[in-house]
Amino acid sequence: MDEDLRQALDSLSPATCTYQEWLTVGMGLKQAGFPVSMWEQWSARDGSRYHKGECARKWETFRGSAAPVTENSIFKIAHDHGWTGPTGHALDWDDTIRAEDGRVVDPHWLDVPDLAIPAPDAPWDPAFQLVAYLRALFEPSDYVAYVTESFMDKDRRRPTKGSWSRTAEQLIDELEHCRGDLGAVLGDYDPEVGAWICFNPVDGQGRKDANITEYRYALVESDEQDLDRQVAILHQLELPLAALVYSGKKSIHGIVKVDASDYTEYRKRVDYLYDVCKKNGLVLDQQNRNPSRLSRMPGILRNGQKQCLLETNTGKSCWQEWVDWIESATDDLPDTENMADSWNDLPPLADPLIDGVLRQGHKMLLAGPSKAGKSFALIELCICIAEGRPWFGRFGCAQGKVLYINLELDRASCLHRFRDVYDALDLPPENVANIDLWNLRGASVPMDKLAPKLIRRAQRKNYLAVVLDPIYKVITGDENSADQMAKFCNQFDMVCRELGCAVIYCHHHSKGAQGGKRSMDRASGSGVFARDPDAMLDMTELEPTDAIREQLRNRAAAGACKEALDRRGMQDVYGQDDSLSRARMLDICKEHLSLADRRALDVAIEQSTRRALVQTAWRIEGTLREFPRFDPVNLWFDYPIHKLDAGLLEDLQPESDYKTLGARGAAKRWSDKGRENQAKKRSKELDSAFEACTMDGEVTVYAMAQYMDLKPRTVKSRLKADGGFWIDGEKVGRKEPGSRG
Structure with a gap:
């Protein structure tokens, strides 16, 4: 661990750290038992911000806490800045190894070049070096800003304002006739310090950001890695380089074509560029983002080393070509395949999870208005999967484990609902251990944040299905936006793919009467909701007629009479036809029951009738991708469960409005x-x-x-x-x- 920590610190430049990150490094080192000198030595690498004695003073204030900062925080900072070393934990057999998002460079397989850096005593043509650089970066009429003089600032020399009054054409003409005397053209420079040049054209009035006329290039510089590895990463990233310059010390300067139209676009493109470099292990100097930043001028001596031009116009030809290449190389999309390769050896279809409706590993949406009992229907489905029983008494279910994500109910209410539904279904909880609950009321997060947390928790649970109820709690974006809802629904695909299970969720109807709409067009919001899942089940309410309600009264009364007779062992006093007639059953009860029993029966009939009349009627229709459409299924919602209709509702139609x-x-x-x-x-x-x-x-x-x-x-x-x-x-x-x- 000590060696890993030292490697992490070696890769991390204090100059690129924020003040809080600098403090965190100190706290982590002290907590790990290292001396303050280790923090001092590391901090001293940032000469511009380091002050002797400051680390020791801060060190004394680190007194520890109940949740102390540890060396793991140092590892995290190093990884955030591009380090590719140990991740801090041992891999398990079941762990998934995957590349970091946005990474195209494999640090273990770098093609490290032999750099053509001329030796200090080797002959070279300084003017030719600078002319080639100017021709690669500038148009003839562009004004070029450069600096040959410096001044002492604290303990280091810094460039002065410099010059900016000549065009690239003028400079090139003078350099071609100077016979190798750059000082005659640019002015004398200090060979101990070197010279600098601005890589973007200016207006001839100065070299600040406000003087930049075109935002063509950005500078990438790293002095935290070996020179050859820096160049190897730049090449493997295929950066659109206008020029590559050796600084004469410990870094390579890459002048990258960004071709931004204005300062705002320049900032966005540089942020993107730096982010890609960071993800691919190139630790950049974050102070080089400005368009007026100075880079090292080729053709100049610096403390005995040659600031030299290594190459021009390499990598992708332009910014857009490079971005397209990066996006395609990191999109994580599967490769194309030829149909002929699989024609005679087709992969097997996934087994059904819900017979005739949904396959395992696919997605299903249950849509309906409020008070349709959608949550109860999903709880019934969870129980049916856990117990291997038919859902609604109609759709057979595969048996296995299921996760119910409760986003709306408090924990106690959710638990009681499952118990109530088990009791109403008259099912013994033989396999209730197949049901896991994740109660997130008050703690839910948007789906793009929830999905990775869900995947991490459920990775080894072998769920057949994950049920989210309801999704309005986790929707990201505007539900009427097709683009935003497509991204939202993609999170379900990720869960299905990573966990190998089905994802089932419910959503509400749009406003207004629904009967005249197609079942797939009733869900609220964008049509993506209806078209994204592999199966969509839609619930619409039916309004029973007076004749149907009269039949409900008759059946409730006949059922109460049957129950009263059965309770007393009198099943032989009525026949099957009798049990369907309210009048006949009342006559039989009057003949065979005592006065007290008949009074109790009157109460039971009243209660049974009241319960029958408060039932609501529903029709479920399906829009299916993997199976043929099934005939509409009519149900009664008899709280807390749905029961199949025996034929009373067949001729009813849902309420419609004029428009539909x-x-x-x-x-x-x-x-x-x-x-x-x-x-x-x-x-x-x-x-x-x-x-x-x-x-x-x-x-x-x-x-x-x-x-x-x-x-x-x-x-x-x-x-x-x-x-x-x-x-x-x-x-x-x-x-x-x-x-x-």
Whole structure:
């Protein structure tokens, strides 16, 4: 561990660290038992910020805490700055080894070149070096800024403002006729310090950021690695290099073509460039981001070493070509394959998770309005998968482990719901251990943050399915945006792929009547919701007729009578046909039960009837990718479970509105009876609104519109159509009885 820590520190430049990172390094070293001198020596590498004695003073303030900073924090900082050393833990057999996102350079397989850096005593042509550099970077008419003089700042020499009054064409012409005397063209420089040049053209008035005329290039410089490894990484990254310059000391300067249109775009492109370099192990000097930054001028001596031009115009030809290459090299997408390779050896299809509906490892959406019992339906599904029983008594389920992610209920309510559904299904909890709960009410995070946390926790659980209920708690972005919802739904794909399980989730309907819409168009928000999953089940409410409700009453009464007789062992006094008739069963009970039993039966019939009438009716339709569409399934939601309908609901249709029905359907909908019912309904609404507004005194159209949540002109037209009210400007009053019309 000590050697790993030393390597991490060797790779980390204090000049690139923030103040907090610098403090963290000190705290981690002290906690690990190292001396303050180790922190001092490392910090001294940043000559511009290092002050002797400061580390010792800070060291004394590190007193420890309940959660101390350890050497692991140093490893993290080093990795964040591009170090590719140990990750701090041993790999397990089940661990997945994957490349870091955005990495194209494998540090173990670098093609390290032999650098053609001329020896100090080797002959060379300084003017030729600089001319080649100028021609590679500048147009003839570009003004070039450069610096040959320096001044002492604390303990190091720094460049002065320099010169910027000549164009590249003028400089090249003078250099070609100077007979190797660069001082005659540029002015004398200090050979102990060297000289500098600005790699972007200026306006001839100065060399600050404001003087830059075109944002063509950015500087990448690293002095934390061997020179040959720096060049190897730059080459393997295929950077669009206009020039590569040896600084004469311990770094290589890469002049990268970024071709930005303005300063804002320049900043974005440089941030992207530096981020890619960091991910690929190139530890850059973060102070080189400015477009007016100086780089080392080739053709110059620096303390006996030659600042020399190594190459020009290598790598990709331009910024966009490089970005396209980087994105394609790091997109983690699978390779294409030829159909002929698999034609005679097709892979097997995934086994069904829900028979005729969903395969294992696929995605399913359950959509419906509020109060449809969607959460209960998903709990029923979890139990059916855990126990290997049919869902809704209709769809067979594979048996296995399931994770239910509860985003809406408190823990106690969630646990009680599972117990209640088990009891209502009359299932013994023989395999309840197959169900895991993750209660995230009040702790949920957006899906792009939740997905990796979920994958990490569930990696070795072997779940057949992960159920999220409901997804509005974790939606990222605008649910009406196709682009944003496509990215959101991609998180489900990642969970399916990484865990090898199905992902099942529920979502709510959009507003308005749903019956006239296709089942896949009823979910709220973008159509991505309906088109992304492999199976979409949609629940729409049915309104039972008076005749159906009468049958419910009869069945409830007959069922209560049957239960009373069975409880007393009188199954032989009625037949199968008798058990379906309320009147017949009451006669049998009157004949065979005591007066006390009949009184108890009356109470039971009342309770059974009340429960039957509060049931809601639902129809489930499926839009499936892997299976043929099944016939609609009709259900009764008898809290807390859904029960298959025995045929009462077959002829019912969900409620529709004018827009969804279309012209022919609307004509049927708005029959004489329909118009009459609608008029009565609107008349009642107007009466209620008028009475409510009289509490404030005078009634106005605006007050009624506000109460009814309608536009004033809509209210005014309804008042006129009703005929029971008078309108005087904006005032509203009720007509005398008998004067309607």
